[in-house]
Each structure stands twice: as C-alpha cells, then as structure tokens.
Amino acid sequence: MFEPVLLKNIDAPDGHLLSTYEAGGGYQALAKVLREHTPDEVVDLVKQSNLRGRGGAGFPTGMKWGFVPKRADKPKYLCCNADEGEPGTFKDRIIMESAPHQLVEGLAVSAYAIGAETAYVYVRGEYVKAIRRLEQAIAEAREKGYLGAGVLGSDFNFTIHIHCGAGAYICGEETAMLESLEGKRAQPRLKPPFPAVAGLYASPTVINNVETLACVPHIVMRGPHWFRAIGPDKSPGPKLYCVSGQVRKPGLYELPMGIPLRELVEHAGGPLPGRRIKAVIPGGVSAPVIAGDGLDVGMDFDSLAAAGSMLGSAGVIVIDDSTCMVKVATRIIEFFHHESCGKCTPCREGLNWVVKVLRRIESGEGAPGDLEQLEKLCKGIFGNTFCALGDGAAMGLRAALTHFRDEFVAHIEERRCPFH
Amino acid sequence: MSMREKIEEAAARYPDQRSAIMPALLIAQNEHGHLPGPVLEEVADILGVERIWVYELATFYTLFHTEPIGMFHLQLCDNVSCMLCGSDALLKHLEALLGIRKGDTTPDRLFTLSTVECLGACEMAPVMQVGDDYHGELDIGRIDALLARLRAEAGEAIGAGLADAAPPGE
Ligand SMILES: Cc1cc2nc3c(=O)[nH]c(=O)nc-3n(C[C@H](O)[C@H](O)[C@H](O)COP(=O)(O)O)c2cc1C
Ligand code: SF4
Ligand code: FES
Numbered sequence: 001m002f003e004p005v006l007l008k009n010i011d012a013p014d015g016h017l018l019s020t021y022e023a024g025g026g027y028q029a030l031a032k033v034l035r036e037h038t039p040d041e042v043v044d045l046v047k048q049s050n051l052r053g054r055g056g057a058g059f060p061t062g063m064k065w066g067f068v069p070k071r072a073d074k075p076k077y078l079c080c081n082a083d084e085g086e087p088g089t090f091k092d093r094i095i096m097e098s099a100p101h102q103l104v105e106g107l108a109v110s111a112y113a114i115g116a117e118t119a120y121v122y123v124r125g126e127y128v129k130a131i132r133r134l135e136q137a138i139a140e141a142r143e144k145g146y147l148g149a150g151v152l153g154s155d156f157n158f159t160i161h162i163h164c165g166a167g168a169y170i171c172g173e174e175t176a177m178l179e180s181l182e183g184k185r186a187q188p189r190l191k192p193p194f195p196a197v198a199g200l201y202a203s204p205t206v207i208n209n210v211e212t213l214a215c216v217p218h219i220v221m222r223g224p225h226w227f228r229a230i231g232p233d234k235s236p237g238p239k240l241y242c243v244s245g246q247v248r249k250p251g252l253y254e255l256p257m258g259i260p261l262r263e264l265v266e267h268a269g270g271p272l273p274g275r276r277i278k279a280v281i282p283g284g285v286s287a288p289v290i291a292g293d294g295l296d297v298g299m300d301f302d303s304l305a306a307a308g309s310m311l312g313s314a315g316v317i318v319i320d321d322s323t324c325m326v327k328v329a330t331r332i333i334e335f336f337h338h339e340s341c342g343k344c345t346p347c348r349e350g351l352n353w354v355v356k357v358l359r360r361i362e363s364g365e366g367a368p369g370d371l372e373q374l375e376k377l378c379k380g381i382f383g384n385t386f387c388a389l390g391d392g393a394a395m396g397l398r399a400a401l402t403h404f405r406d407e408f409v410a411h412i413e414e415r416r417c418p419f420h
Numbered sequence: 421m422s423m424r425e426k427i428e429e430a431a432a433r434y435p436d437q438r439s440a441i442m443p444a445l446l447i448a449q450n451e452h453g454h455l456p457g458p459v460l461e462e463v464a465d466i467l468g469v470e471r472i473w474v475y476e477l478a479t480f481y482t483l484f485h486t487e488p489i490g491m492f493h494l495q496l497c498d499n500v501s502c503m504l505c506g507s508d509a510l511l512k513h514l515e516a517l518l519g520i521r522k523g524d525t526t527p528d529r530l531f532t533l534s535t536v537e538c539l540g541a542c543e544m545a546p547v548m549q550v551g552d553d554y555h556g557e558l559d560i561g562r563i564d565a566l567l568a569r570l571r572a573e574a575g576e577a578i579g580a581g582l583a584d585a586a587p588p589g590e
Contacts, residue, residue, distance in 0.1 A: 087499040087538035125446065125483045126539055128552040161433040164446055166481030169537065183438035183473065185480045201435060244501040244542035251543045285500055315542070317501055331500055335537055 002230075004254040005218050005238050006211070010098045016133050018140040021101035027146050029217035030108050034154040042113035046216065049224035050236050054091075055081050055172075055209030056286070056312045057388075058235070058301035061216075065206060067196035068114045074203040078111045078119040081177060082210045085124060085169035086284030087335060088315025091240040092210035094252050096123070096130035099214075100137035106213035108146060108158055109220060114206050117157045122177050124165040134162060169339035173387050174207040176341065187343045188387040211240055231257030235300035235311075243268040245318040246275065258303065262295040265318060275320040279403070283312025285332045286392030288399030289325075308399065324419035325404040326411050329397060330358040336393035347390035350381040354397065366412040374401060423451045427466050437467045441477050445484055454485040482536075490525045490532035491577075492570050495549040498535040501542035506559075510546055511535060513560050517567065530574050531567075 009015040009024055021027070033042050047062030068076060080103070084092040095103060107119050123131050138160050141147045149157050168186050170176045175189035178200050199205025215237060219227050228236045239257045241264055244250045248269025255264065261282060271277050277292045282299065288309040290297065297307045304311045319328060337351040354377050357370050374397065382394035401408060410418050421429070426447045431440035444463045445455060452459050455478050464471040478484045494514065498507045511522060514533055518526050525532040541547045544556025548563075555566055 084540045085538065088501055088542055089538075090540045090542055093540050124540065126549060129554075163439075164443065165483075166442055166446065166477075167483035167536075168481050180442070181439060182436065183441045183469075183477070185476055242542065244545055245504045250501075250545070281500070317504070317542075319504060323504060327503075328500060331498075331503055335499060338537065 002238075002254075002256055006095065006099075006102065006214055006240060007252065007254040010094065010252075012098075015098045016100055016137065018101060018137070018144065021099070021105075025221065026101055026217075027105055027141075027144075029220035030105050030112075030146060031152055033109055033112055033220055034152055034156060039113050039115055042109065042220070045219060045224050046113070049219045049227040050234065051212065051215055051219060051227065052235060052237075052301060053209055054211035054215070054240070054314070056086065056284070056310075058311060061208065061212055064196060064208075065110075065114050067194065068204045068206060069197065070115075072204050074201075075118065076114055076116040077200045077203055077205040078107060078114060078116040079174075079177065079181065079200060079205055079207045080107060080119060080121040080210060080213055081172060081174065081207055082121050082123040082127075082130075083165055083169075083172040083177065084127075084210075084313075085172045085339075086286060086313040086315055087332075088242060088244055088281060088284045088317045089313040090242050090244075091252055091314070093127055093130050095210055095214055095240075096127065096134050098133075100130075100134045101141065102214045102217065103134070103210055104137050104141050104146070104160065106216045107160055108141075108151065109216050110206070110208065110213055111158050112151075112156050114204075116206070117159065119158070119160045120163050120181055120200070121160060122163050122165060122171065122181060124171075125167060131162060131164060138162070168341075169335075170341045170387075170389065173389065176387070177207065178205065185341075187341045190386075231259075232298070232300050232302065235302050239299070239314060241299065242313070242315045243318065244316070246272050246277075246320040246323065247318045248272060258298040258300040260295070261290070261297050261299055261316070264299060264316065265295065268316075268318070271318070271320050275322060277318060278321045278323065279319040279325065279328075281315070281317040281319070283310050284315035285317070285335060285396060286310075286388075287312040287315075288395050289319075289328075289403060290399075291403040322419070324362070324417055325400055325407045326358070326362045326417065327419070329400040329404075330355070330362050332396055333358055333393060336389060340389065344384075344386040344390070346381045346384040347386070347393070350377055350390070351393055353377055354381075354393075361408060361411050362417060364411065364414070364416040366408075366415075368412065370412060371401065371405070371408055423447060423462075424466050427463065431467060437469050438473060440467055441469060441474055442481070445474070445478055449484060454488045456486065460486075488525075488529075491530050491574055492550055493532045493534065495534050495536045495539075496522075497537070497539045497541075497545070497547045497549075499538035499542075501538070502546040505545040507535075507546040510548075510558055510560070510563060513563060517564070530571070 014020045043065045051061045052058040171180045171186045176186040180186040195205040241253045342348045378394040427444040430443040464474040547556045
C-alpha cells in the first residue's frame with residue numbers, strides 16, 4: 001500500500017496548526033539543512049530526487065534552482081505560485097487550508113537553497129480560508145523562530161509575504177505573475193531573460209508551485225532515493241491528483257506518479273451508476289482530452305505527453321456518456337477566451353472567433369465547413385501566441401475535434417444538439 | 421486601523437510602492453464595497469503612485485468592482501466540473517428565484533448574481549462563492565435554504581442599522 005506523505009494529516013481537524021505539524025516531524029527538514037547542508041547541497045538533493053514542477057510544465061526543480069546566479073548584486077526572490085486557476089484543480093487550496101506548514105517549511109528550505117531572504121506567495125484572492133490559514137501558519141512559525149532574522153540561530157534570514165490575486169487566470173503564468181506582483185496588468189513577459197536571471201524587480205527569481213515546494217522537506221528527510229523510487233524514474237514522487245466531474249467520489253487523491261488513469265478513476269469510485277466514461281481531461285482544461293478507450297495511460301509527465309496530452313496540474317475531469325462533448329469544448333474555449341490577457345492577436349481574436357463558431361455548432365446552427373474553419377483557426381493560433389494559454393486552447397480543441405468528430409458532425413447534420 | 425494605515429502597512433511588504441496597488445485596492449474595496457473614481461484617486465495619493473496605474477489594475481482584475489454591487493455577491497461557478505454536476509440548472513433556478521439575469525443586481529440591492537470561472541473547489545461541485553465563503557455540493561434545496569438564510573441575515577443587518585440610526589431614548 002502506498003503511504004501518503006503530503007496528505008498524511010489532511011483530515012486531522014488540527015492539521016493546520018504548528019503543534020500538529022511538529023508532532024509529525026515538521027520543521028526537522030529545515031533544522032537539518034541549516035545544521036548539516038550548504039545551500040548547494042540542498043540544490044543537489046533536489047536534483048538527485050528528479051522532482052519536477054507540479055504547476056503544469058513539469059520542469060526539473062533542481063535544474064531551475066541551479067540557473068540562479070551564485071553571486072548577484074541584487075537580492076534574490078522566491079515566488080510561490082498559489083494562483084491555482086486551472087479549471088479542475090484544487091490541490092494547492094487543500095494543502096494551504098489543511099497543512100499550510102508544509103508549504104511554509106518548503107518555502108524556508110527552498111529559499112535557503114537558492115539564497116533568497118524574501119518569498120512572496122501569490123494566492124488567488126478567492127481563497128480566503130487558505131489565505132487566513134497561511135497567515136496563521138506564518139505567524140506561528142515566526143513566533144517559534146522558523147522564520148525571521150537568524151532562523152533557528154543560524155545566519156539565514158527569511159520572511160514570507162502573501163500577495164492576494166484578484167481574479168485573473170493569466171496570473172498563474174509565471175511571468176504574468178511577476179508583472180502582477182510588480183503592480184502591473186498581468187501580461188506575460190518575453191523570455192529570455194528567464195526569471196532565474198531577471199525576474200521580480202529584475203532580480204534573480206525562482207517561481208515554484210505550492211505542491212512542488214511542499215515536496216521539498218520530505219525529500220530532505222527521507223532522501224532523494226526514496227522520492228525517486230516512487231513511480232517512473234524520470235517523473236517520480238508522490239503526486240496529488242484532483243478528481244472531479246462525473247465520478248462517484250470526487251476528491252483529492254495522493255498516489256504514486258505514473259499510476260494508470262484507469263486505476264485513479266477507480267480510486268475515485270468509478271463512473272456514476274449506469275454510466276460509461278466517455279472522456280477524461282487528465283491535467284486541467286489546458287490538457288487535451290483523452291477518449292474513454294485510452295484510460296490505460298500512466299499519469300506522469302512523459303507517458304501523458306506520449307499519449308498526446310499532458311499531466312499539467314493533474315486536474316482530472318471525468319466525463320460520462322450523458323454529456324455533449326461539443327458543449328464541453330465550447331465551455332473550455334469560452335474560458336480561455338474570457339481569460340485571454342489580450343496581449344497577442346492570435347489568442348485574443350482567434351479565440352473570439354472560435355467561440356462564435358463553437359456556439360453556433362452547439363446550438364444547431366452550424367454550417368458545413370465549420371469544422372474545417374475550426375481547424376484552420378487552431379492552426380493559426382497554435383505556436384503563434386506569446387504564452388502557452390493560446391497553445392493550450394488550440395491543442396485542447398484539436399483533441400476534441402479528433403476524438404469526438406462524430407458528435408460535432410451530428411450537431412451540424414441534425415441541426416440540433418443530440419444530447420438535448 | 422484607518423484605510424490609510426492598512427494600506428501603508430501592506431506597502432511596507434514591497435520594495436516598490438507600485439506593488440502595493442493590488443493589496444491597497446483590496447483594502448479599499450473591503451472598506452467601501454466598491455471602487456468609485458474618488459477612492460481610486462485616494463489609493464493613488466496614499467501610495468504616491470500614478471493614478472493611471474491604479475485605474476489600470478482596477479479594470480483588469482475581475483475581483484475589483486468599479487460599480488456598486490449587492491449586499492451579497494452570488495458567484496456561481498459554471499466551469500467544466502461544475503457544469504458536469506449541474507450548474508446550468510442552478511443558474512436558471514437562481515435567475516427565476518431572484519427575478520434577474522446573471523450579471524444583474526436585485527432592485528432591493530441585496531443580491532448580485534454572477535457566473536465565475538473555476539473556484540478551485542471542483543471536488544465539491546457545483547460550487548458558489550458568497551462573500552468569503554464557499555458553498556459546495558449545491559442543489560436546488562440547498563440554494564433555497566442558503567438564500568433564505570442570507571435574507572434573514574440581511575434583515576438583521578438592516579434592522580441593526582436602523583436601531584443604530586435611531587436617536588437614543590426613542
Ligand atoms: C496560462 C498559464 C496558467 C498557469 N497557471 C498556473 C497555476 O495556476 N499554478 C501554477 O503553479 N502554475 C501555473 N502555470 C505554470 C507556471 O507558469 C509555472 O510554470 C509554474 O508555476 C512553475 O512552478 P513549478 O516548476 O513548481 O511547476 C501556468 C502556466 C500558464 C501558461
Ligand atoms: S497567448 Fe493569450 S494570454 Fe498569452 S500573452 Fe497572448 S493574449 Fe495573453
Ligand atoms: S469547475 Fe467549479 S469549482 Fe472548479
């Protein structure tokens with residue numbers, strides 16, 4: 001049986017308190033690195049673990065940290081991406097609400113490794129409870145000397161600030177987040193320079209997701225080999241899967257990386273009574289949909305990429321045979337269109353056009369040639385946008401058009417939605 | 421603490437005052453309910469930043485309201501997971517119950533009804549945020565009970581307001 005690590009205390013009513021966290025071995029990783037390891041050694045531990053970012057792109061965390069210049073005449077920053085806007089995703093909220101000290105300790109260890117004295121946690125503004133719990137955890141940790149000047153008697157100084165978002169999905173894109181933190185409209189920046197070299201206030205900056213940072217203390221305590229032994233070697237570790245939609249037991253599940261999607265859906269109780277699973281979106285709505293016959297794929301970065309989709313945020317949305325895929329595709333593109341920051345034309349105008357065509361098909365007013373039109377639009381958007389939002393939208397629509405073409409065609413031929 | 425003090429406290433967290441515009445707008449909105457022009461200008465003046473910078477943010481982020489909204493802002497999620505769990509029917513029900521369309525405010529200014537993108541709580545879909553609180557696993561019965569509770573709360577708040585306003589001894 002797989003032993004949950006990140007969610008160990010998640011159901012404990014006092015799981016958010018320092019006393020509970022300490023009783024379970026909390027803050028020992030921080031004490032250990034300050035006592036036994038140089039910052040470079042911590043970066044090496046994380047490199048050896050093969051930890052890959054849990055925010056969506058799966059970039060190797062140790063490698064990212066290694067890009068931070070050793071000597072810099074400017075302060076370095078650690079930013080935690082807690083914007084969690086990818087539809088279908090709720091893992092970071094649950095960590096912050098139910099086990100916020102895991103994040104606080106992860107921030108402290110990671111900041112020590114990269115040489116940052118200040119961290120900003122960018123939390124979406126809707127997460128009021130998570131923000132309160134995190135504030136409380138930071139205050140408790142400061143009281144106990146885990147944060148502040150001279151952490152645990154060392155010469156490491158560390159402060160965490162919370163920055164509340166105000167309802168814009170694009171702030172989850174790391175350079176848009178930096179713009180937002182600097183008090184500007186959240187529009188992605190050109191890369192390079194990469195944030196590790198010139199990020200927040202043009203200083204070296206590491207941006208990591210909540211779950212990524214929460215893994216770090218466990219890697220320190222149990223060792224990189226423990227981490228690497230869970231799941232595929234190139235994409236290892238315990239993983240939080242957010243399962244929602246048309247399943248019996250939606251919820252947050254901690255299981256090994258690489259678990260077959262079919263098994264994950266079974267953990268979540270399987271389909272609703274009398275229903276058959278038609279499709280699964282495996283990594284938030286930016287991840288291309290997988291048809292019901294493709295559920296044997298492993299839930300890790302490489303296996304899902306090979307299957308034409310992506311692990312993304314591991315927001316697993318289950319769709320059964322009662323649901324119209326044209327409607328799902330329309331809703332997803334409406335989302336991207338609404339959240340487009342407006343900076344580049346293919347995304348801003350292209351998605352506007354795609355939404356119009358999709359709405360017309362869904363309402364039974366589609367015309368022959370509309371599907372070709374959609375494909376042309378996807379081609380015009382994909383690879384031509386400033387950030388990955390536009391790409392995600394185009395990839396998702398292409399997958400829906402490929403796997404569920406018959407449903408699109410039926411809408412156009414029958415001049416109505418067959419599901420209504 | 422006054423609004424100015426709260427904003428100055430928030431601004432101390434950043435090396436650059438411009439970073440404090442977002443937190444300052446959140447503070448100002450909590451204070452005033454929404455963000456009319458004069459409030460935006462006050463925020464700019466407290467921080468000593470360009471007014472245009474403040475306007476820019478107030479109009480970019482969806483949680484900022486430059487127009488007044490109702491006492492309770494009903495924010496129903498209609499993204500995919502909630503849609504799969506029946507948010508469409510809940511929206512219709514809310515519109516019928518309140519006699520308004522999404523985006524509008526009831527004439528008594530108690531309720532503003534909006535649909536929002538994923539609230540990050542899809543495990544309890546369908547979900548609606550009201551004020552700071554999430555309400556999940558909603559169905560028609562729960563919506564009815566919730567609205568009844570909010571109306572009662574509003575009644576009490578208005579009652580208390582009237583009592584406060586009454587001259588002492590009368
Ligand atoms: C449109 C868009 C939205 C994103 N939203 C999020 C998000 O909500 N949370 C997150 O952690 N990463 C998000 N990302 C990924 C971040 O840009 C970044 O890769 C990540 O935060 C890095 O952290 P990690 O290496 O720990 O995964 C998003 C990316 C894009 C393109
Ligand atoms: S792809 Fe869309 S969200 Fe990204 S920069 Fe262009 S307009 Fe903005
Ligand atoms: S889709 Fe409604 S909370 Fe995520």
